[in-house]
Amino acid sequence: xxxxxxxxxxxxxxxxxxxxxxxxxxxxxxxxxxxxxxxxxxxxxxxxxxxxxxxxxxxxxxxxxxxxxxxxxxxxxxxxxxxxxxxxxxxxxxxxxxxxxxxxxxxxxxxx
Amino acid sequence: xxxxxxxxxxxxxxxxxxxxxxxxxxxxxxxxxxxxxxxxxxxxxxxxxxxxxxxxxxxxxxxxxxxxxxxxxxxxxxxxxxxxxxxxxxxxxxxxxxxxxxxxxxxxxxxxxxxxxxxxxxxxxxxxxxxxxxxxxxxxxxxxxxxxxxxxxxxxxxxxxxxxxxxxxxxxxxxxxxxxxxxxxxxxxxxxxxxxxxxxxxxxxxxxxxxxxxxxxxxxxxxxxxxxxxxxxxxxxxxxxxxxxxx
Numbered sequence: 001x002x003x004x005x006x007x008x009x010x011x012x013x014x015x016x017x018x019x020x021x022x023x024x025x026x027x028x029x030x031x032x033x034x035x036x037x038x039x040x041x042x043x044x045x046x047x048x049x050x051x052x053x054x055x056x057x058x059x060x061x062x063x064x065x066x067x068x069x070x071x072x073x074x075x076x077x078x079x080x081x082x083x084x085x086x087x088x089x090x091x092x093x094x095x096x097x098x099x100x101x102x103x104x105x106x107x108x109x110x111x112x
Numbered sequence: 113x114x115x116x117x118x119x120x121x122x123x124x125x126x127x128x129x130x131x132x133x134x135x136x137x138x139x140x141x142x143x144x145x146x147x148x149x150x151x152x153x154x155x156x157x158x159x160x161x162x163x164x165x166x167x168x169x170x171x172x173x174x175x176x177x178x179x180x181x182x183x184x185x186x187x188x189x190x191x192x193x194x195x196x197x198x199x200x201x202x203x204x205x206x207x208x209x210x211x212x213x214x215x216x217x218x219x220x221x222x223x224x225x226x227x228x229x230x231x232x233x234x235x236x237x238x239x240x241x242x243x244x245x246x247x248x249x250x251x252x253x254x255x256x257x258x259x260x261x262x263x264x265x266x267x268x269x270x271x272x273x274x275x276x277x278x279x280x281x282x283x284x285x286x287x288x289x290x291x292x293x294x295x296x297x298x299x300x301x302x303x304x305x306x307x308x309x310x311x312x313x314x315x316x317x318x319x320x321x322x323x324x325x326x327x328x329x330x331x332x333x334x335x336x337x338x339x340x341x342x343x344x345x346x347x348x349x350x351x352x353x354x355x356x357x358x359x
Contacts, residue, residue, distance in 0.1 A: 061347050068343060072340045
């Protein structure tokens with residue numbers, strides 16, 4: 001009768017939380033530090049300029065967000081249903097933003 | 113009768129169970145998993161909501177990049193960085209609160225919730241200082257919006273310190289787009305903080321009565337998810353709004 005759980009409720013220890021707090025603080029410091037350095041830019045196509053500074057800032061932010069989701073929000077210890085929900089949500093978000101930006105970038109392709 | 117005291121039904125059809133286990137669930141675990149799943153679905157709607165703002169930001173930033181650089185130079189990195197510190201620490205105290213609830217430490221839970229409450233208020237306090245500076249300098253979009261910081265950077269301490277060059281009028285006007293997005297994004301984030309702080313106040317009162325430290329921790333856990341989500345939004349807002357072209 002009773003539904004079998006994938007695993008019993010997992011209690012994350014304060015030591016893990018403290019480690020994540022430390023990582024997040026270091027990440028914040030690195031973000032500010034990196035913003036003061038000119039990391040240059042990459043021009044894969046004429047007219048398409050990709051600056052490294054915002055990419056590095058976003059990469060650090062994504063790493064910090066992943067740590068928060070996995071540990072503070074317990075997704076690492078959650079059911080597969082929760083993991084799938086979180087993953088599909090992030091994936092859908094990236095699809096929507098990616099398609100919008102692809103449309104925006106390609107409207108005047110070759111005419112700049 | 114406490115929410116946690118067992119209910120024994122007169123009929124033999126089903127067994128004794130804690131009062132917080134609703135009848136349409138098979139077990140406490142299934143009920144907890146369902147609440148967790150539902151909370152995540154709500155958070156996904158929040159991701160889509162903020163996602164629209166972030167997409168608008170990306171497109172306008174690409175379009176009016178010099179205006180976004182000049183607008184960003186008007187923000188204080190020390191204040192924004194300090195707020196990031198406050199919010200990350202409040203996420204930690206909230207996570208510790210969930211741990212206290214799970215391990216049934218009532219005074220620890222009340223302490224953690226109070227610390228989260230104070231750190232949240234501290235964040236809003238710093239935000240108030242930042243907003244009032246924007247009001248004083250007429251950097252709030254609208255009829256009284258002033259372009260002087262961008263047309264004549266030497267007249268503005270922040271623009272001068274960043275080494276800004278005078279902008280052409282048509283690009284300077286687009287700093288208003290930057291500040292519209294700045295107020296929309298940080299304002300929606302602050303509204304989420306205010307709602308969170310109000311719920312925290314309610315939880316502190318309930319926690320003192322021992323509501324979350326006798327086995328039923330779903331409310332604290334789900335509120336924790338909400339609070340961490342608001343933290344994640346700020347983790348992205350800080351570099352995107354404050355740290356545009358600082359080198």
